[in-house]
Amino acid sequence: xxxxxxxxxxxxxxxxxxxxxxxxxxxxxxxxxxxxxxxxxxxxxxxxxxxxxxxxxxxxxxxxxxxxxxxxxxxxxxxxxxxxxxxxxxxxxxxxxxxxxxxxxxxxxxxxxxxxxxxxxxxxxxxxxxxxxxxxxxxxxxxxxxxxxxxxxxxxxxxxxxxxxxxxxxxxxxxxxxxxxxxxxxxxxxxxxxxxxxxxxxxxxxxxxxxxxxxxxxxxxxxxxxxxxxxxxxxxxxxxxxxxxxxxxxxxxxxxxxxxxxxxxxxxxxxxxxxxxxxxxxxxxxxxxxxxxxxxxxxxxxxxxxxxxxxxxxxxxxxxxxxxxxxxxxxxxxxxxxx
Amino acid sequence: xxxxxxxxxxxxxxxxxxxxxxxxxxxxxxxxxxxxxxxxxxxxxxxxxxxxxxxxxxxxxxxxxxxxxxxxxxxxxxxxxxxxxxxxxxxxxxxxxxxxxxxxxxxxxxxxxxxxxxxxxxxxxxxxxxxxxxxxxxxxxxxxxxxxxxxxxxxxxxxxxxxxxxxxxxxxxxxxxxxxxxxxxxxxxxxxxxxxxxxxxxxxxxxxxxxxxxxxxxxxxxxxxxxxxxxxxxxxxxxxxxxxxxxxxxxxxxxxxxxxxxxxxxx
Numbered sequence: 001x002x003x004x005x006x007x008x009x010x011x012x013x014x015x016x017x018x019x020x021x022x023x024x025x026x027x028x029x030x031x032x033x034x035x036x037x038x039x040x041x042x043x044x045x046x047x048x049x050x051x052x053x054x055x056x057x058x059x060x061x062x063x064x065x066x067x068x069x070x071x072x073x074x075x076x077x078x079x080x081x082x083x084x085x086x087x088x089x090x091x092x093x094x095x096x097x098x099x100x101x102x103x104x105x106x107x108x109x110x111x112x113x114x115x116x117x118x119x120x121x122x123x124x125x126x127x128x129x130x131x132x133x134x135x136x137x138x139x140x141x142x143x144x145x146x147x148x149x150x151x152x153x154x155x156x157x158x159x160x161x162x163x164x165x166x167x168x169x170x171x172x173x174x175x176x177x178x179x180x181x182x183x184x185x186x187x188x189x190x191x192x193x194x195x196x197x198x199x200x201x202x203x204x205x206x207x208x209x210x211x212x213x214x215x216x217x218x219x220x221x222x223x224x225x226x227x228x229x230x231x232x233x234x235x236x237x238x239x240x241x242x243x244x245x246x247x248x249x250x251x252x253x254x255x256x257x258x259x260x261x262x263x264x265x266x267x268x269x270x271x272x273x274x275x276x277x278x279x280x281x282x283x284x285x286x287x288x289x290x291x292x293x294x295x296x297x298x299x300x301x302x303x304x305x306x307x308x309x310x311x312x313x314x315x316x317x318x319x320x321x322x323x324x325x326x327x328x329x330x331x332x333x334x335x336x337x338x339x
Numbered sequence: 340x341x342x343x344x345x346x347x348x349x350x351x352x353x354x355x356x357x358x359x360x361x362x363x364x365x366x367x368x369x370x371x372x373x374x375x376x377x378x379x380x381x382x383x384x385x386x387x388x389x390x391x392x393x394x395x396x397x398x399x400x401x402x403x404x405x406x407x408x409x410x411x412x413x414x415x416x417x418x419x420x421x422x423x424x425x426x427x428x429x430x431x432x433x434x435x436x437x438x439x440x441x442x443x444x445x446x447x448x449x450x451x452x453x454x455x456x457x458x459x460x461x462x463x464x465x466x467x468x469x470x471x472x473x474x475x476x477x478x479x480x481x482x483x484x485x486x487x488x489x490x491x492x493x494x495x496x497x498x499x500x501x502x503x504x505x506x507x508x509x510x511x512x513x514x515x516x517x518x519x520x521x522x523x524x525x526x527x528x529x530x531x532x533x534x535x536x537x538x539x540x541x542x543x544x545x546x547x548x549x550x551x552x553x554x555x556x557x558x559x560x561x562x563x564x565x566x567x568x569x570x571x572x573x574x575x576x577x578x579x580x581x582x583x584x585x586x587x588x589x590x591x592x593x594x595x596x597x598x599x600x601x602x603x604x605x606x
Binding site for chain 1: 397423434444447448453456480500506
């Protein structure tokens with residue numbers, strides 16, 4: 001497909017709708033995903049996605065809008081997951097697994113009963129651009145805005161609860177209510193992302209941009225904002241790639257969005273490793289004062305340490321040590337001391 | 340200062356706490372008055388951490404009552420008056436957070452929903468960072484700090500809410516000596532500003548000169564309450580341990596909860 005044809009395709013009404021839906025999904029999913037990753041529940045979105053399959057199937061069976069049945073069932077599933085996580089004090093993962101498989105199996109079974117077979121479900125499992133109707137774009141936009149408003153508006157409270165629930169409880173926050181809110185918002189963003197990324201891959205959009213942005217970010221706020229930006233870029237970019245490939249083959253947008261997000265991760269990860277290593281090497285040595293054993297002189301030293309010598313200079317109390325072959329050399333008059 | 344005439348800040352009567360149906364604390368009375376620096380001491384598993392958790396409302400009482408500033412704990416709404424420093428290990432989560440962000444989250448007790456941080460918030464956060472000596476590291480990621488520095492971050496977080504009463508759970512456990520000294524310096528500043536401090540400690544170390552009252556727990560009861568004791572009097576011989584003490588031995592299954600523990604029926 002030539003560039004002109006691609007631009008023509010992107011200018012079509014259904015494509016514009018899909019791009020808007022993808023952008024909002026790309027922003028909302030990593031926003032709530034940051035809190036889920038913070039609480040070390042990275043696979044929660046995946047679980048909610050599986051449960052939501054049953055919701056979609058119920059919509060197909062009853063003729064109701066699958067978007068709304070999915071929202072309802074996903075919220076119920078998310079609340080159940082949160083309750084199990086909170087109450088069960090061991091092996092919560094097994095309980096969650098039971099729920100995931102139940103959701104997926106139930107969804108496929110009910111879709112079969114509805115007579116749609118796997119093809120009807122396919123659109124929801126891996127996303128589909130062309131099938132998004134104008135009304136669904138408005139639902140998606142509305143739900144995404146709700147997720148974004150609540151997530152960013154309650155950022156201080158949600159951060160306090162996610163980073164230290166006990167402290168938050170003593171500080172008077174209703175920890176359970178906030179945890180349930182995060183679960184419900186996660187469920188809503190799963191259904192928001194259903195039409196673009198698909199239920200089976202939605203969790204990737206909640207987790208992968210966060211994993212990418214935390215390679216380089218030092219603070220929670222910058223992790224969150226970068227994750228949103230990366231999510232938006234991945235969603236739009238993946239959709240354009242899927243549209244571009246559509247001339248030759250049928251490509252669902254979900255896989256291309258997720259693979260693009262993963263490519264971003266693969267590109268930043270080595271940088272993150274390098275930055276963290278440099279930061280660790282430059283970490284100052286603690287100044288122990290009189291407690292440390294006395295320094296002793298280095299007998300002979302072949303060169304003078306300095307900016308150009310290639311040995312890392314690390315702060316140590318009020319002076320600089322040069323790390324040299326497993327030793328720490330500190331300049332002392334004409335010679336070097338071992339520190 | 341030992342303050343026999345001051346107004347009671349913490350008033351615990353007949354405090355009894357059960358973990359998984361097993362009574363761990365039994366019938367403890369404790370009154371802490373304004374400005375006191377109290378150290379809760381005792382061997383591992385003696386119930387000192389549980390007592391502090393009961394005083395902050397993290398552990399429900401099955402008997403007895405706790406009043407903070409004269410108000411029953413359940414009705415106590417002025418949460419900005421207390422600062423809680425939990426046992427270390429919770430400062431870093433799955434996402435990087437800067438020192439300043441963690442300290443700022445302590446301001447939550449004074450921030451209503453949807454109100455952006457103001458000048459007073461920023462000043463309190465700056466002050467908290469300065470008291471614990473971490474101003475220079477405010478932009479660093481919490482997970483890159485040493486254990487002792489992370490502990491100081493948690494103290495600064497409690498401090499940011501400008502509370503009058505501090506509960507600290509084992510702030511010196513596993514902290515190296517220079518950091519223990521920095522910690523002691525921060526607590527001295529707080530104490531001199533008039534704060535009431537209740538601190539759980541296995542060993543006092545550099546905190547010893549600050550403490551003006553020691554409460555020693557033994558097997559879930561307060562065994563001693565009075566002027567500080569020498570280390571040997573509390574425990575002549577002990578072994579260090581890693582991780583929290585598990586009061587309730589258990590075997591779990593997916594939907595098992597503490598209160599549904601089948602062994603409770605037999606007791």
